[in-house]
Amino acid sequence: LNKLRFFRFATAEINGAELILSRSGYTGELGYELYVPAEEAGALWEYLLGQGKEFGLQPYGALAMQSLxxxxxxxxxxxxxxxxxxxxQLGTERWIRFDKRDFIGRDALLRIQEQGIDERWVGLHVDSKSAVQSGDEIYSVGDIATGKRKRKSGAEAGEEEDNVTPGAPIGRVTSSAIGYSVGKTLALAYLRTSHAWNGARVVIMNAxxxxxxxxxxxxxxxxxxxRMRAKASDAPRRKK
Incomplete structure (x- = not known):
């Protein structure tokens, strides 16, 4: 497994099941994806859980994957x-090679590059103990009063917060979750470039x-x- 580099794949056999083993995943962690015939998936699942028990292997759900x-x-x-x-807008232009051979969409991308963009995908640290919602509108900070008020509903009911007045609309939330690895509530959002800089304060209207x-x-x-590019040898060792 150490020879299987990140984003590479190989054929393999596990417990009699022939499959494609891919050094990839959707969590940003050291992981693998298995592509196996549907009729063999159940038996392989049970086999892997049984073999991995002594390593602490256990299932995880969509909410955990969303957070990761x-x-x-x-x-x-x-x-x-x-x-x-x-x-x-997404921030993936570093993977575009305009100096190499032609490709579909090259001219359109060059026009966008020349014209510039008016919004960018950014990360947010959210001042809340619960995640916000995809589609929540984001505003500039119109005014933050010196006083405090108590929230009357929601996950933080009874807590004090700054009196804040939303300003102009500047974007929208696309995804949000509790980031357990960093101990913060996180969100991903598209913001106008005027506010898409680290440290900028914004207001999310949630419910x-x-x-x-x-x-x-x-x-x-x-x-x-x-962690994403780690080797199999870096994984947790067998429990004694």
Missing amino acids: RIEKALPLYGPDISEEINPF GRPIQATVAATPFFDPSGA
């Missing part, structure tokens, strides 16, 4: 990306209440990608 992929700022098709979003947030660098966790 948001910590690494991995975009999800639908809420984060679509046919209307270009690489310059009718304003929640403050701060633009932050992404990935939120393991920014070098060391």
